Amino acid sequence: IGVPSPGLVVEIPEKIVVNATVAKGEPLFRLDDRELQATLIKQRAAVEVARANVTVQQATLAKNQDQLDRLTSVKDDRAVSKDDLINRTNDVNVSKAQLLAADAQLKSAEADTRQTELLLERLTVRSPRDGVLLQVNIREGEYASTQPKAPVMIIGEQGKLQVRADVDEQNAMNVKPKKDGFAYVKGDSATRIPLSFSRIEPFVIPKVSLTGASTERVDTRVLQVIYSIKLPADWPKDKRLYVGQQVDVF
Numbered sequence: 669i670g671v672p673s674p675g676l677v678v679e680i681p682e683k684i685v686v687n688a689t690v691a692k693g694e695p696l697f698r699l700d701d702r703e704l705q706a707t708l709i710k711q712r713a714a715v716e717v718a719r720a721n722v723t724v725q726q727a728t729l730a731k732n733q734d735q736l737d738r739l740t741s742v743k744d745d746r747a748v749s750k751d752d753l754i755n756r757t758n759d760v761n762v763s764k765a766q767l768l769a770a771d772a773q774l775k776s777a778e779a780d781t782r783q784t785e786l787l788l789e790r791l792t793v794r795s796p797r798d799g800v801l802l803q804v805n806i807r808e809g810e811y812a813s814t815q816p817k818a819p820v821m822i823i824g825e826q827g828k829l830q831v832r833a834d835v836d837e838q839n840a841m842n843v844k845p846k847k848d849g850f851a852y853v854k855g856d857s858a859t860r861i862p863l864s865f866s867r868i869e870p871f872v873i874p875k876v877s878l879t880g881a882s883t884e885r886v887d888t889r890v891l892q893v894i895y896s897i898k899l900p901a902d903w904p905k906d907k908r909l910y911v912g913q914q915v916d917v918f
Contacts, residue, residue, distance in 0.1 A: 669696060669793065669795075669796075669819060669820050669821040669822070669823060670814065670816075670819065670820060671699065671793060671812045671813070671814055671820060672790040672791070672793070672814075673699070673790070673791075673814065674811070674812060674813050674814050675699035675700050675791065675811070675812060676699065676700040676809070676810075676811055676812075677697050677698070677699060677700075677806055677807070677808055677809065677810050677811075677812050678698055678699065678700050678701075678808065678809075679697060679698040679808065680696070680697045680698075680806070680807070680808050681695060681696075681697075684696055684697065684801065684804065684821075685801065685804060686801055686802070686803065686804055687800060687801065688800070688801045689798075689799075689800055689801075690795045690798070690799060690800070690801060690823065691795065691798050692795055692796065692797050692798050693794050693795065694794060694795045695792050695793070695794055696793050696794060696795055696821060697792075697793055697806065697820075697821075698791060698792045698793070699791040699792075699793070699812065700791075701788050701791045704784055704787055704788050704791070705788070707784055708781065708784045708785065708788065711777065711780050711781040711784055712781055714777045714780075714781075715774065715777045715778055715781055717777075718770065718773045718774035718776075718777045718778075719774055721770045721773065721774070722767070722770045722771055722774050724770075725763065725766045725767040725770045726767060728763050728766070728767075729760065729763035729764060729766075729767050732756065732759040732760045732762075732763045733760050733763075735756050735759070736753075736756040736757060736759070736760050739752060739753055739756055740753070793820075795823060796823075797823065797825075798825070799823040799824055799825045799826075800823065800824060800825070800826050801821060801822070801823055802822040802823065802824045802911055803818075803819065803821060803822040804821050805818050805819065805820055805821065806820045806821065824911050826911065828896070829896075829897040829909055829911070830866065830894055830895065830896050830897065831851060831863060831894070831895045831896075831897060831915060831917060832877075832892055832893075832894055833849075833892065833893045833894075833895065833917040834875060834877055834890035834891075834892060835890055835891045835892075835893060836875075836885070836888050836889075836890055837872050837888065837889045837890060837891060838888075840872065840891040843868065843891065843893060845865070845868055846865050847865055848862070848863055848864050848865050848895075849863040849865070849895055849917055849918055850862055850863055850917075850918055851863055851895075851915040851916060851917045851918065852915060852916045853909070853913060853914075853915050854913070854914050854915065854916070856907070859904070859907055861897060861899070861909075861915065862897070862898055862899075862900065863895035863896070863897060863917065864895060864896045864897075864898050865893075865895055865896075866894040866895055866896050867893075867894050868891065868892075868893050868894070869891075869892045869893075869894065872889045872890065872891050873889060873890060873892065874889055874890075875888050875889060875890045877914075895917070897909065
């Protein structure tokens with residue numbers, strides 16, 4: 669989880685802690701929004717002024733239109749001069765143009781207000797999915813950056829575990845698609861974990877996940893094969909698997 673813009677974290681709900689279950693759209697934390705709130709107050713005031721101006725222009729147009737209608741309703745041409753008729757017609761046209769301008773100004777002010785409201789909504793960071801909080805690396809009062817050394821939060825789905833196996837590129841041709849496998853957690857070579865083939869990611873990448881073994885090559889590239897973990901019904905309840913654990917895959 670990242671932040672839409674850098675800022676001070678001013679609120680984190682009490683339930684947002686490691687191992688907490690969160691739903692999609694649930695607030696995770698809120699950034700400082702005082703500057704945008706002040707801008708929004710000014711913009712809403714500008715909207716009210718623009719709305720009042722539209723009302724004034726509507727009244728002016730109605731007044732000028734009424735005067736023009738009175739002149740045009742006179743049947744005797746000698747009672748109304750041509751200049752008066754032209755002037756009243758021009759007044760109506762000017763009023764229509766001013767009303768259009770006032771309406772455009774109102775729409776612009778409303779658009780600015782809506783834009784600020786959307787920016788305010790972005791400062792409340794929400795969960796993009798259902799899941800469990802695996803890490804919470806921010807506290808109230810701390811500054812959140814758009815380029816942090818570590819994610820602000822990490823959300824995962826513990827009910828669906830997968831293994832990302834790195835195969836050295838010199839062995840990539842030996843990988844048989846759609847073949848299941850098995851794995852052992854580091855430190856427990858007695859408990860066998862069944863693996864179900866999911867997919868092969870067809871893009872060989874530099875090796876970045878290191879085991880720390882003294883004989884490990886770090887200057888190689890790897891093909892990544894994804895397996896799903898389907899624990900058997902008799903899986904020991906005292907043995908838990910954790911996100912991020914390394915396993916030996918066969």
